[in-house]
Amino acid sequence: MLKKYIFLTKPGILFGNFVTTLGGFFLAAQGSVDILLLLLTLLGTTLVVASGCVVNNFIDQDIDDKMERTQNRALVKKTIEPQAALIFATILGISGLSLLWFFVNAYATGFAVLGFIVYVCLYSLWSKRTSIHQTVIGSISGACPPVIGYTAVAHEFDVAALLVFLAYAIWQMPHSWGIAIYRFDDYKRAGIPILPVARSIFRTKVESLIYVVLFAAVLNGLYCFGYTNVFFLITFNALCAYWLYLSIIGFKAENDQVWAKRYFLYSVILITALSISFSFSYQSPAPHLPIF
Template identity: 85%
Template sequence: MLKKYIVLTKPGIIFGNFVTTLGGFFLAAQGNIDILLLLVTLIGTSLVVASGCVINNFIDQDIDHKMQRTQNRALVTKSISPAAALIYAFILGICGLSLLWVFTNLYAFGAAVLGFVVYVFFYSLWSKRTSIHQTIIGSVSGACPPVVGYTAVSHSFDIAALLVFLAYGLWQMPHSWGIAIYRFNDYKSANIPILPVARSIKRTKIESFIYVLLFTAVLNGLYCFKYTNIFFLITFNALCAYWIYLSIIGFKAADDQLWAKRYFLYSVILITALSISLSFSYQSPAPQLPLF
């Protein structure tokens, strides 16, 4: 039964947000790691993300049974009751937000709240079922964890925080569309109006390519504004060059699902490598360019 409750939190999503929170923290820390603050920030953010994922499972019960990859979820099979799931989500959310409120600062706490609210209310409850722009809306929530990590250290929202927010949001687009093409039949069966289903796979490939270019350009701003060093510049652009290559060969892919699986998996590798590389990429002393 414990395993079912763990799976209900979508561990894969928690891990992804754990990694991006780590990247934001490393960038702001500039090599001076406060271990206690790091642990509290990671645990608090992960608990808030877990809470949102459990609520997402609760909301999606009626469509999850239509999709092959989700039809065995605990709320679909009734192995966990909806009431128990909501209580579980409430406890996770309160614990996570409490940790961030007590041990970090208002910026980090606010970013976590923003991510939760957008994911639960604007994405899960509304746009996922009704709007082709669902991925853009969902990307806002996905961009919040690295900002939580960054602001937990910086105690301000500066140029770097803005660049991180924009870039990680842009990354969400081709990443999510890669899943959608790979699982095209699932999304179509559930009548979810994500871009490849609502428009076409070809248009999705074109827009994915554009977003990969935008992601690359925006995050290079960290080097331009002297938040990172030459190691970051070389590593990041090498990682992005291969993602751009995958985007281009996708236009001639013989098997869209096979290509999309590769495209999606590489996006995970890229964001993980990027977030970890930020621990070696700081430029000390960090510039002081606060926005608020």
């Protein structure tokens, strides 16, 4: 039974957000890592994200029943009662926000609340079912964890935090569309108006290419504003160059699903490598360019 509750939290998503939170923290820490603060930030963020994922499972029961990859989830199979899932989500959410509020800071807590509200209300309850712009809306919640990590250390929202927020939001467009092309039939069967289904796979490839270029341009701002060093400049652009290459060869792919799976998996590798590289990429002393 415990295993079923763990899978309700979507461990893959938890890992992804764990890594991006780590990246934001490393960038702000400038090589001086407070281990206790890091652990509390990671734990608090993970619990809030887990809460949102459980609520998303509750909301998406009807959709999940139509999709091959989700039709065996516990709430679909009724092996966990919906009321029990909501209680579980509430405990996770309150625990995570309490940790961030009492042991981290108000900035981290605020962005955790923002991410939760966007993911549950604006994405899960509304745009996922009704709007082609669902990915853009959902990207806001996905961009919050690295900012939580950053502000946990910085105690302010500055230019670096803004660039990280924008870049991680932009990254999610080609990342999510890669999944959607790979699982095209699932999304179509469930009636989800994501870009490849609502428009076309070709248009999705065009927009994905544009967003990869935007992602590279925005995050290179960290170097331009003096927050990162040459190691970051070289490493990040090498990673982006290969993602750009995958975007281009996608137009000649003989099998869109095979290409999309490769494209999606590389996006995960890229964001993981990027987040870890921040532990070596800082520029000391960092500039002080606060926004609020």
